[in-house]
Amino acid sequence: xxxxxxxxxxxxxxxxxxxxxxxxxxxxxxxxxxxxxxxxxxxxxxxxxxxxxxxxxxxxxxxxxxxxxxxxxxxxxxxxxxxxxxxxxxxxxxxxxxxxxxxxxxxxxxx
Amino acid sequence: xxxxxxxxxxxxxxxxxxxxxxxxxxxxxxxxxxxxxxxxxxxxxxxxxxxxxxxxxxxxxxxxxxxxxxxxxxxxxxxxxxxxxxxxxxxxxxxxxxxxxxxxxxxxxxxxxx
Numbered sequence: 001x002x003x004x005x006x007x008x009x010x011x012x013x014x015x016x017x018x019x020x021x022x023x024x025x026x027x028x029x030x031x032x033x034x035x036x037x038x039x040x041x042x043x044x045x046x047x048x049x050x051x052x053x054x055x056x057x058x059x060x061x062x063x064x065x066x067x068x069x070x071x072x073x074x075x076x077x078x079x080x081x082x083x084x085x086x087x088x089x090x091x092x093x094x095x096x097x098x099x100x101x102x103x104x105x106x107x108x109x110x111x
Numbered sequence: 112x113x114x115x116x117x118x119x120x121x122x123x124x125x126x127x128x129x130x131x132x133x134x135x136x137x138x139x140x141x142x143x144x145x146x147x148x149x150x151x152x153x154x155x156x157x158x159x160x161x162x163x164x165x166x167x168x169x170x171x172x173x174x175x176x177x178x179x180x181x182x183x184x185x186x187x188x189x190x191x192x193x194x195x196x197x198x199x200x201x202x203x204x205x206x207x208x209x210x211x212x213x214x215x216x217x218x219x220x221x222x223x224x225x
Contacts, residue, residue, distance in 0.1 A: 038154075043203065043218055044201075046215070091209075102153060
């Protein structure tokens with residue numbers, strides 16, 4: 001069952017690119033990688049999902065190497081409003097594990 | 112707006128009491144999930160229902176129970192409340208049960224047990 005490991009916290013400045021890496025060494029063949037963003041006192045919000053290579057949307061990019069044992073969420077030119085907790089989830093065959101959020105990465109963006 | 116509605120937004124009660132949290136999923140979503148988030152804690156998965164049936168169970172205490180009704184709304188019942196049950200309770204919904212489905216979260220119910 002794929003367990004994820006992320007940095008506990010990261011700091012950045014406005015306008016910089018932020019890359020948050022998630023390790024998932026035991027990812028299964030059919031597992032997708034999904035990232036969520038959570039602001040204080042709000043429910044998490046879906047950011048991006050991928051299976052392999054690179055996925056880009058209007059908010060972020062997700063880079064997944066060929067072995068899929070890690071993934072990197074890239075936030076271009078962050079602003080103060082990107083200060084939040086970011087969670088990496090990897091699907092698993094059993095429902096319970098797939099629904100488990102880790103501790104996430106607390107991103108603090110400074111002016 | 113995620114389309115998931117949770118009521119009430121805030122709930123203050125005393126130890127030993129029982130409360131019911133309500134969740135209406137997005138239109139068309141058949142799965143409902145309940146999560147608990149204590150102060151500075153991650154999201155703890157409690158339970159999932161799909162089309163009225165329990166689908167997956169997480170770290171849900173025996174004092175807690177949930178159900179999903181025919182109209183697909185769900186209720187989370189918390190009884191014999193303790194101080195440690197104070198937390199944000201989130202409901203989420205998705206179309207089905209595939210593990211790669213997006214979860215849409217409500218704005219949560221803040222429970223304070225005094």
